[in-house]
Amino acid sequence: MNTSAAAKLLGVSPSTIQRWVKQLELRTERNELGHYLFTEEDIELLRKVQDQLNQGMILQEVTVKGKKSRKGTVQSEQANPAIEKVLLKISELEQRLNGKADDVVSYQLLQHRREMEELHKENERLNKRIEALEAKLSAKSRTIPSDTLLVFDQEKPRKKLRKKNIFTMLFGL
Numbered sequence: 001m002n003t004s005a006a007a008k009l010l011g012v013s014p015s016t017i018q019r020w021v022k023q024l025e026l027r028t029e030r031n032e033l034g035h036y037l038f039t040e041e042d043i044e045l046l047r048k049v050q051d052q053l054n055q056g057m058i059l060q061e062v063t064v065k066g067k068k069s070r071k072g073t074v075q076s077e078q079a080n081p082a083i084e085k086v087l088l089k090i091s092e093l094e095q096r097l098n099g100k101a102d103d104v105v106s107y108q109l110l111q112h113r114r115e116m117e118e119l120h121k122e123n124e125r126l127n128k129r130i131e132a133l134e135a136k137l138s139a140k141s142r143t144i145p146s147d148t149l150l151v152f153d154q155e156k157p158r159k160k161l162r163k164k165n166i167f168t169m170l171f172g173l
Contacts (some may be wrong), residue, residue, distance in 0.1 A: 006038045010050055024064050105119055 007014040021028055029037045052062045
């Protein structure tokens with residue numbers, strides 16, 4: 001019987017039956033489409049599993065006695081020269097592709113390194129320029145004693161300009 005019939009007989013879902021078979025590694029026959037086929041012995045084995053689960057055991061602790069070996073036919077792989085030739089060509093292409101990828105990465109690394117060196121030189125040049133400007137500013141802002149100042153170097157307080165009334169501006173009063 002198939003999985004659905006076995007599930008109805010045991011009162012569980014077909015996915016439960018499939019899970020039991022997979023997790024407990026039960027060897028059941030399969031049809032040509034890969035669907036499980038259960039015999040009376042398999043149903044008895046599944047009933048024992050169900051009884052253990054109903055008693056409170058977890059699925060990992062369930063023990064199954066009488067696992068039978070899986071039946072099936074093994075198809076021998078015939079060596080096809082055309083397939084081997086294609087596989088060899090694919091292997092060569094993969095090697096060439098990996099080589100190209102390595103070349104691209106190496107080129108990119110060298111390019112980034114060159115850019116970083118240029119940025120480092122530019123940074124050093126800018127630091128020297130900043131230091132020169134700061135030195136110039138500090139020399140300019142040094143305080144000079146007031147008795148040595150020239151007339152033009154001394155600051156005079158500015159007069160506060162009064163706002164004139166519009167009539168005063170027009171009539172010149």
